[in-house]
C-alpha cells in the first residue's frame with residue numbers, strides 16, 4: 595500500500611489526461627466503485643494494451659485491488675483511492691472508451707435513494723467522458739435501482755441502450771467478469787445488465803426519441 599499505491603495514483607491535482615498516464619494505450623477504461631478490484635484486474639490482465647483506471651474510496655477494497663495488481667504484475671492499472679466523481683470531473687471530455695459501474699451501493703431505503711451514485715448528474719458526466727462509440731456498462735441486482743438507472747440513462751440523449759431483447763439485460767455480457775458483490779446475491783432480483791453506447795451529440799432542437807431497436811418496455815420484470 596505504501597509503495598504501490600503512490601505509483602499508481604493519477605496526479606493529485608489538475609486535469610488527468612489518460613493519454614499521459616499511458617501514452618501507448620490503445621484505449622482508456624474507467625471502473626467506478628471497483629470494490630475488491632477483481633473485475634478491474636481481470637479486465638486489465640486480458641487487455642494489457644488498455645489503460646484501466648479504477649476509483650474506489652473503500653480502503654480495504656483498494657488494498658485488495660493492489661494485491662491483484664501486484665500478483666498479476668499489471669502495468670496498465672491506475673487507482674484513484676477516493677470518490678470517482680472527483681476523478682471524473684478532472685478527466686477531459688471524450689477521453690474514455692469504456693466505463694463500468696458494477697453493482698453500485700443500492701441505498702435501499704427510499705429516504706436514502708438520493709445517495710445513489712447513478713443519477714441525472716452521473717449520466718450527464720458519463721456522456722461527457724465517453725468518446726463517440728464508447729460504451730457504458732451498469733449492473734445491479736436491486737429492481738428499483740435498475741428502474742432508476744434505466745430512467746436516467748434513457749433521459750440522456752447522448753447514450754443509447756444497446757438491448758434488443760430481454761436476454762440482453764438478463765444474461766451477463768460475454769466479456770463480463772463476475773464481481774465479489776455480485777456473487778453474494780444480496781439484491782432482490784437477478785442481476786440486470788444495462789449497456790449503453792455513446793452516440794453523437796443530439797442536433798439542437800431535435801425531439802428526443804428512442805434509438806432504433808430499443809425494446810419497448812424497461813426491464814420491469816427483473817427475475
Ligand SMILES: C[S@@+](CC[C@H](N)C(=O)[O-])C[C@H]1O[C@@H](n2cnc3c(N)ncnc32)[C@H](O)[C@@H]1O
Nearest residue numbers: 627628629650652677678696697699773774775
Ligand atoms: C456494492 S459495492 C460493489 C463493488 C464492486 N463493484 C463489486 O461488484 O463487487 C459498491 C462499491 O462502490 C463504492 N463506491 C460508493 N460510492 C462511490 C463513489 N462515489 N466513488 C467510487 N466508488 C464508490 C463502494 O465503496 C463500494 O465498494
